[in-house]
Amino acid sequence: MSDAAAGPVADLAVIGAGPAGMAAAVAAAGAGLRVVLIDAGPRLGGQYFRHPPPGFHARRPGALHHGFARFTHLAAELDRHGAEIRLRHRVWAVERGVPAAHSPDRTGTDVPSAAPRTRPGTSAGGALTGPEGPLRTAGGETGPRDMPGTGPAEPALDGCVLVHCLAGDREERREQVAARSLVIATGAHDRVLPFPGWDLPGVFTAGGAQALLKGDLVVAGRTVVVAGSGPFLLPVATGLAAAGARVAAVLEAGRRLAAVPALAAHPARLAEAAGYARRLAWHRIPYLGRHTVIAAHGRDGLTHVTVADLDRDWTPRRRRTIACDALAVGYGFVPQIELATQLGCATRGDGDGGPVVVVDAGMRTSVPGVYAAGEPTGVGGAELAEAEGWIAGRAVAADLGRRVRPAPALAARRDRLAAFAAALSRAYPVRDGWRSWLTGDTLICRCEEVPYARLTEAAALGATDARALKLLARPGMGWCQGRVCGYAVARLAGAEAEPPRRPIAQPIRLGDLAAGAGALGHPLGDDRPSDPAPAPAAGGGADATADPAADRTEDRTADPAAESTTDFAAAPRDGLTADRRRPRRRRTQQERTPDDDDP
Amino acid sequence: MTPTPRPGGSAGEPRHAGRLVGARPEPGFEITVDGRPLAVVPGQTIGAALYAGGVRAWRTTRFDGRPRGLFCGIGVCFDCLVTVNGEQALRACQTEARPGDEVSTG
Ligand SMILES: Cc1cc2nc3c(=O)[nH]c(=O)nc-3n(C[C@H](O)[C@@H](O)[C@H](O)COP(=O)(O)OP(=O)(O)OC[C@H]3O[C@@H](n4cnc5c(N)ncnc54)[C@H](O)[C@@H]3O)c2cc1C
Ligand code: FES
Numbered sequence: 147m148s149d150a151a152a153g154p155v156a157d158l159a160v161i162g163a164g165p166a167g168m169a170a171a172v173a174a175a176g177a178g179l180r181v182v183l184i185d186a187g188p189r190l191g192g193q194y195f196r197h198p199p200p201g202f203h204a205r206r207p208g209a210l211h212h213g214f215a216r217f218t219h220l221a222a223e224l225d226r227h228g229a230e231i232r233l234r235h236r237v238w239a240v241e242r243g244v245p246a247a248h249s250p251d252r253t254g255t256d257v258p259s260a261a262p263r264t265r266p267g268t269s270a271g272g273a274l275t276g277p278e279g280p281l282r283t284a285g286g287e288t289g290p291r292d293m294p295g296t297g298p299a300e301p302a303l304d305g306c307v308l309v310h311c312l313a314g315d316r317e318e319r320r321e322q323v324a325a326r327s328l329v330i331a332t333g334a335h336d337r338v339l340p341f342p343g344w345d346l347p348g349v350f351t352a353g354g355a356q357a358l359l360k361g362d363l364v365v366a367g368r369t370v371v372v373a374g375s376g377p378f379l380l381p382v383a384t385g386l387a388a389a390g391a392r393v394a395a396v397l398e399a400g401r402r403l404a405a406v407p408a409l410a411a412h413p414a415r416l417a418e419a420a421g422y423a424r425r426l427a428w429h430r431i432p433y434l435g436r437h438t439v440i441a442a443h444g445r446d447g448l449t450h451v452t453v454a455d456l457d458r459d460w461t462p463r464r465r466r467t468i469a470c471d472a473l474a475v476g477y478g479f480v481p482q483i484e485l486a487t488q489l490g491c492a493t494r495g496d497g498d499g500g501p502v503v504v505v506d507a508g509m510r511t512s513v514p515g516v517y518a519a520g521e522p523t524g525v526g527g528a529e530l531a532e533a534e535g536w537i538a539g540r541a542v543a544a545d546l547g548r549r550v551r552p553a554p555a556l557a558a559r560r561d562r563l564a565a566f567a568a569a570l571s572r573a574y575p576v577r578d579g580w581r582s583w584l585t586g587d588t589l590i591c592r593c594e595e596v597p598y599a600r601l602t603e604a605a606a607l608g609a610t611d612a613r614a615l616k617l618l619a620r621p622g623m624g625w626c627q628g629r630v631c632g633y634a635v636a637r638l639a640g641a642e643a644e645p646p647r648r649p650i651a652q653p654i655r656l657g658d659l660a661a662g663a664g665a666l667g668h669p670l671g672d673d674r675p676s677d678p679a680p681a682p683a684a685g686g687g688a689d690a691t692a693d694p695a696a697d698r699t700e701d702r703t704a705d706p707a708a709e710s711t712t713d714f715a716a717a718p719r720d721g722l723t724a725d726r727r728r729p730r731r732r733r734t735q736q737e738r739t740p741d742d743d744d745p
Numbered sequence: 746m747t748p749t750p751r752p753g754g755s756a757g758e759p760r761h762a763g764r765l766v767g768a769r770p771e772p773g774f775e776i777t778v779d780g781r782p783l784a785v786v787p788g789q790t791i792g793a794a795l796y797a798g799g800v801r802a803w804r805t806t807r808f809d810g811r812p813r814g815l816f817c818g819i820g821v822c823f824d825c826l827v828t829v830n831g832e833q834a835l836r837a838c839q840t841e842a843r844p845g846d847e848v849s850t851g
Binding site: 186188193198199200201202203204205206207208209210236315316335336345346347348349350351353354355356357358359361362363364365366388389390446447592593595624625626629630653 | 760761762763764765766767768769770771786787788789790793794796797801802806807808809811812813814815816817818819820821822823824826829832835838839840841
């Protein structure tokens with residue numbers, strides 16, 4: 147595995163090439179900045195503009211989209227302005243480099259502005275501060291600053307941001323990108339609620355079924371049930387139907403017409419909704435409010451689901467079964483903000499939606515030089531994401547001293563779309579009655595196979611908050627680092643989901659981690675406790691071999707460890723920072739695995 | 746978990762919903778799944794090709810031996826881990842198939 151050096155410092159690195167990231171990159175490159183646009187996927191577009199690979203030679207690649215022309219326009223603009231595009235680059239960590247002279251000012255105020263003096267990656271130990279380093283702004287919000295173009299020309303930058311990527315379709319290379327500023331446009335993932343049988347093959351997240359269709363042109367099943375909550379169920383159902391699936395029903399756990407008051411103020415959205423209603427009718431798809439799937443059944447794969455009608459609180463009343471070979475289920479989205487929290491960006495609770503990144507009117511986070519756009523600032527859909535991307539890209543350009551004309555219409559548009567998104571999210575809250583769908587053996591954590599009973603036992607033993615639950619019952623300690631079950635576990639613990647604290651933002655091979663961290667002079671991996679007590683090791687023995695992942699859990703991902711990092715991130719921050727600076731990496735027993743290439 | 750590639754066992758033409766987007770796919774290439782051929786459209790992920798070929802699950806969990814395949818479709822859940830050419834624990838939904846790839850399930 148080779149490790150590419152950071153190369154010349156770009157003005158801006160954008161992580162995520164969905165509507166938000168593409169727009170940010172176009173705006174900044176159009177203003178003359180040197181921009182690098184990074185995405186884990188093989189094509190531009192993110193979730194909304196996901197489209198089939200060129201091998202399909204699709205004449206209508208946008209047939210499953212609303213407004214695909216936006217995508218072709220943005221892609222052409224990226225090209226025209228010469229933005230550098232790095233696809234198949236998964237970012238596993240970001241960190242800020244600060245010239246040693248400007249080190250720790252722990253008062254929580256902004257570090258003095260300075261042009262980068264030290265090239266990250268070239269400075270050995272100590273010159274770079276770790277993610278939990280001094281740039282954390284004490285969780286405080288900076289007040290809204292001026293709009294792009296009207297603000298002070300003084301660049302609000304301190305040093306560079308170093309973006310660590312695993313590159314290549316099979317992640318065979320490590321690469322780094324150094325930039326003076328960063329836009330985090332990493333989108334969201336589906337929010338799911340557990341129910342009996344939800345881990346059967348054939349059960350998809352709503353977005354997952356959509357992604358499979360849009361990206362690979364594969365239909366999730368012959369007979370599909372679409373269930374959950376929120377307006378996203380409609381494009382999923384009509385897309386599947388258009389692709390030839392029989393959609394047995396669309397089941398909305400909330401009220402069917404909950405969105406109507408919000409829609410009334412947005413004629414374009416109302417028309418879009420009417421379009422979905424027409425298509426549902428055309429395909430004869432029933433759309434039922436206060437209904438959902440409360441159990442999935444089958445042996446090796448899904449064969450049928452139990453559907454219930456729900457009371458106001460989502461407690462099931464009458465039940466019946468529907469035969470189907472696929473289920474697409476989703477209860478909204480969870481913003482992916484771990485890169486922002488890694489940098490210490492302030493977050494806030496977003497009502498039902500969990501933590502989001504705090505930004506000002508120019509999409510600046512609380513950390514100077516770091517911006518966020520799209521779903522990470524609050525789930526709001528593709529149009530809002532794109533508007534935020536434009537604003538962020540323009541603000542970066544303005545903050546780096548470029549002339550950017552004020553665009554009040556853009557700001558107004560963002561405000562309008564954000565208000566609409568907030569109204570929609572209020573219209574589709576997740577009600578507590580979902581807990582009554584759970585049985586003792588319902589898996590809560592799919593990765594570590596933690597059943598609900600184990601959580602109730604832990605609660606009986608006194609685990610009263612999400613962290614204690616995790617320590618005792620170990621949900622969220624597996625491969626996905628709690629992305630899938632985090633929301634449910636928080637709700638079961640009676641709390642709002644907390645912002646992720648993962649020193650390693652994405653699961654990676656320990657070999658890569660060791661080498662990557664070594665290059666930085668501060669061993670990220672060292673923060674791991676020596677007792678990740680990963681379930682696989684404990685389970686060991688015969689059935690460990692049944693799982694191709696089992697014997698790899700420790701060496702491929704940082705995960706059991708990364709997870710533990712979530713917990714010990716509660717440890718005093720000073721201790722953490724000190725740990726990170728230890729010049730030499732100590733390896734724990736778990737890390738020494740057969741193919742962990744020795745650095 | 747025994748994978749069930751499509752009847753006949755031959756790779757044939759890859760299955761997909763190309764009509765919807767007016768696709769004229771390039772000729773598919775083959776990968777193998779436990780030695781059996783499976784057709785793929787260039788650019789499709791291994792997860793999509795398996796699923797389209799009738800293989801819904803390609804691993805079992807380590808404790809209860811539960812079957813697992815695709816779930817989130819975007820690389821978040823790690824349910825879809827698969828072994829390709831001996832390399833373990835790749836996310837099938839994120840890994841583009843290459844001609845001649847040998848996928849093993851189990
Ligand atoms: C699976 C899924 C399918 C969806 N389908 C639709 C749809 O069909 N219609 C609709 O209206 N809305 C859809 N959405 C909602 C979606 O959030 C859109 O509103 C829209 O795509 C948001 O735009 P964005 O730019 O904020 O993020 P996205 O479009 O999600 O783009 C974020 C990009 O960041 C990349 N990324 C994230 N983390 C990293 C990392 N660590 N390293 C590198 N790259 C990274 C991702 O690969 C992705 O391309 C979907 C959401 C999901 C999760
Ligand atoms: S299906 Fe979730 S990671 Fe592949």
